[in-house]
Amino acid sequence: PDEDLAAYFAEVVDAEQKIEPRDWMPDAYRRTLIRQIAQHAHSEIIGMQPEGNWISRAPSLKRKAILLAKVQDEAGHGLYLYAAAETLGISRDELVQLLLDGRQKYSSIFNYPTLSWADVGAIGWLVDGAAIVNQVPLCRCSYGPYARAMIRVCKEESFHQRQGYEILHTLAHGTPEQHAMAQDAVDRWWYPSLAMFGPPDGDSTHSTQSMAWKIKRFSNDDLRQRFVDMCVQQAEILGVRIPDDDLRWNDERQAYDYTQPDYDELMRVISGDGPCNRERMAHRRAAHADGSWVREAAAAYAAKRTNKEKV
Numbered sequence: 001p002d003e004d005l006a007a008y009f010a011e012v013v014d015a016e017q018k019i020e021p022r023d024w025m026p027d028a029y030r031r032t033l034i035r036q037i038a039q040h041a042h043s044e045i046i047g048m049q050p051e052g053n054w055i056s057r058a059p060s061l062k063r064k065a066i067l068l069a070k071v072q073d074e075a076g077h078g079l080y081l082y083a084a085a086e087t088l089g090i091s092r093d094e095l096v097q098l099l100l101d102g103r104q105k106y107s108s109i110f111n112y113p114t115l116s117w118a119d120v121g122a123i124g125w126l127v128d129g130a131a132i133v134n135q136v137p138l139c140r141c142s143y144g145p146y147a148r149a150m151i152r153v154c155k156e157e158s159f160h161q162r163q164g165y166e167i168l169h170t171l172a173h174g175t176p177e178q179h180a181m182a183q184d185a186v187d188r189w190w191y192p193s194l195a196m197f198g199p200p201d202g203d204s205t206h207s208t209q210s211m212a213w214k215i216k217r218f219s220n221d222d223l224r225q226r227f228v229d230m231c232v233q234q235a236e237i238l239g240v241r242i243p244d245d246d247l248r249w250n251d252e253r254q255a256y257d258y259t260q261p262d263y264d265e266l267m268r269v270i271s272g273d274g275p276c277n278r279e280r281m282a283h284r285r286a287a288h289a290d291g292s293w294v295r296e297a298a299a300a301y302a303a304k305r306t307n308k309e310k311v
């Protein structure tokens with residue numbers, strides 16, 4: 001009976017075990033995982049656009065090769081995450097259609113423009129840095145396929161973060177113009193990166209339930225705080241300034257006090273009114289349309305193979 005199944009589900013989650021695709025799970029658990037994993041996957045794919053914009057403009061062959069590898073990694077992360085979402089009984093085609101119809105979302109952070117090469121550094125250091133802070137706890141998520149996908153993703157994110165950090169370090173220790181470029185990029189990406197962790201805990205609709213189900217292991221504000229504390233020392237070594245006059249160490253809290261991002265801006269960006277939302281979605285729709293012949297050919301080939309095997 002359902003109450004035994006529900007009791008078994010709760011026991012497995014409480015015992016820090018993994019719920020697997022064929023296990024019984026509450027419908028709402030399945031729904032929130034589909035929502036979050038799909039949004040995560042969409043973010044990886046849309047996230048290829050801001051940086052992809054700089055592959056043909058990279059300042060050296062070395063930087064071009066590294067950026068190419070990173071953007072390709074992001075495509076792989078998207079594939080991994082769509083595959084994890086499919087274990088919950090929804091197809092990748094459906095998820096992509098939900099994105100294109102505006103009924104599923106992607107991370108706010110990718111709706112900001114990449115105005116200079118230094119932005120590639122700031123994205124690696126800050127956005128991939130924030131992604132690591134958010135994704136390491138997800139390796140301990142109660143849903144097996146998601147947790148396991150995160151282990152490989154986190155390893156690759158570390159490379160993404162290091163290469164961005166190294167770009168910024170090179171610029172910040174270069175000519176005054178290069179230092180100014182690095183500082184300008186940090187100024188523009190700092191607050192949107194803080195907002196990436198989501199609304200404050202008091203406005204978070206899913207946190208309580210997601211934490212009860214051990215999908216979310218730390219609250220939005222806890223992870224945001226961890227990210228700020230990590231970035232302060234790194235900014236000092238980089239030689240860039242975090243654009244927050246009220247950033248200061250709080251001995252009592254053993255953490256940095258800092259200025260919150262603009263959450264009204266976050267809500268506007270999430271609801272489609274960010275600097276690049278229309279451009280990102282137009283690009284995604286065009287890419288999907290351009291790829292339809294590949295999907296049709298692959299499906300025709302697969303059908304031919306299946307018919308041949310049947311004969």
Ligand code: 3HC
Nearest residue numbers: 036040043106107108128131196197198204205206207270
């Ligand atoms: N962008 C877009 N939507 C956001 C958001 C953001 N930064 N933060 C929160 N939201 C949405 C939530 O989806 C929810 O809306 P919904 O109910 O319509 O789905 C609403 O705002 C309330 O937020 P909650 O805190 O209640 O939502 P969650 O419990 O889902 O927490 C989250 C938000 C922390 C982003 C969580 O979903 C999560 O950990 N997701 C997985 C990680 C992820 O998606 N990262 C995105 C970046 S991927 C990336 O960085 C790739 C790297 O390679 C650069």
